[in-house]
Amino acid sequence: MTTPLAEVASSPSTLRAFLHGLPGVDRVGADARAAMLGTRSIKTTAKKQAIDLAIGMVDLTTLEGADTPGKIRAMCAKAVRPDPADASVPPVAAVCVYPDLVATAVEALAGSGVKVASVATSFPSGRSSLEVKVAETSLAVAAGASEIDMVIDRGAFLAGDYLKVYEEIVATKHACADAHLKVILETGELATYDNVRRASWLAMIAGADFIKTSTGKVSPAATLPVTLVMLEAVRDFMAATGRKVGVKPAGGIRTTKDAIKYLVLVNETAGPDWLHADWFRLGASSLLNDLLMQRQKMATGRYAGPDYFTLD
Numbered sequence: 001m002t003t004p005l006a007e008v009a010s011s012p013s014t015l016r017a018f019l020h021g022l023p024g025v026d027r028v029g030a031d032a033r034a035a036m037l038g039t040r041s042i043k044t045t046a047k048k049q050a051i052d053l054a055i056g057m058v059d060l061t062t063l064e065g066a067d068t069p070g071k072i073r074a075m076c077a078k079a080v081r082p083d084p085a086d087a088s089v090p091p092v093a094a095v096c097v098y099p100d101l102v103a104t105a106v107e108a109l110a111g112s113g114v115k116v117a118s119v120a121t122s123f124p125s126g127r128s129s130l131e132v133k134v135a136e137t138s139l140a141v142a143a144g145a146s147e148i149d150m151v152i153d154r155g156a157f158l159a160g161d162y163l164k165v166y167e168e169i170v171a172t173k174h175a176c177a178d179a180h181l182k183v184i185l186e187t188g189e190l191a192t193y194d195n196v197r198r199a200s201w202l203a204m205i206a207g208a209d210f211i212k213t214s215t216g217k218v219s220p221a222a223t224l225p226v227t228l229v230m231l232e233a234v235r236d237f238m239a240a241t242g243r244k245v246g247v248k249p250a251g252g253i254r255t256t257k258d259a260i261k262y263l264v265l266v267n268e269t270a271g272p273d274w275l276h277a278d279w280f281r282l283g284a285s286s287l288l289n290d291l292l293m294q295r296q297k298m299a300t301g302r303y304a305g306p307d308y309f310t311l312d
């Protein structure tokens with residue numbers, strides 16, 4: 001790196017030169033490595049541990065126009081005690097809701113240790129002024145959110161206006177105060193793995209605590225190869241700066257099999273230091289029930305069936 005990281009965002013041209021100076025991603029290689037890691041089998045004892053680890057990494061999410069306070073309260077109860085009949089099931093990491101439902105979630109989760117994350121910055125499109133985005137973030141934090149999931153301005157990114165994206169992340173991070181900031185890249189709109197690598201570095205340089213793949217509203221959402229590229233980015237950023245950033249694939253992750261593939265990918269790419277809810281999350285609306293069903297199958301030898309668990 002020729003320009004010190006602290007200075008790369010001092011002008012549009014230095015930022016552009018830095019991001020375009022990152023090594024290109026070998027697309028075929030990334031796809032092949034993700035596919036190879038996705039076929040790794042793990043032992044039965046490790047699978048039980050992996051299921052509990054995955055449960056503890058879930059950001060249990062509902063981001064629907066039809067969400068109600070009652071639905072949020074039910075989801076929070078499930079977040080704290082995923083299986084009411086089995087106290088050995090760990091709680092999830094966080095719930096993720098729209099900003100107007102943060103206060104409801106905070107009240108429902110009081111004293112539980114489960115965090116409240118809120119999307120902000122005009123999720124999912126990101127199409128509003130910076131003033132609106134900052135105000136929305138501040139209000140969500142004031143209502144008690146301890147994590148903010150912001151979206152980047154993909155239009156600005158794809159137009160090459162990297163400094164605008166950088167400045168929005170810096171301003172949102174400032175509005176977060178003590179809340180952690182997850183920066184959603186919406187990789188399904190970024191077109192290339194090179195762009196995913198650039199957007200990952202841009203977000204981390206601007207102060208992201210986590211980089212997140214997707215809103216769940218755009219297809220493709222989370223994929224193994226895109227997550228691989230992001231895990232390489234946090235690993236390399238750590239080596240370059242000493243600062244550790246987390247990764248959150250989100251959107252379309254529905255099965256235990258998929259969740260375990262992600263855990264293998266984390267272990268083999270960023271390393272076991274990232275295998276903790278402080279550094280890796282799975283954003284999902286309907287993964288938890290499958291994890292619970294597989295967990296029960298391992299304990300009893302049979303499936304309880306989807307009706308046994310409350311709906312995600």
Ligand SMILES: O=C[C@H](O)COP(=O)(O)O
Pocket residue numbers: 061063096214215216217221250251252253283284285286287
């Ligand atoms: O951040 C999480 C996503 O919005 C959830 O997406 P999903 O409904 O496909 O699991």
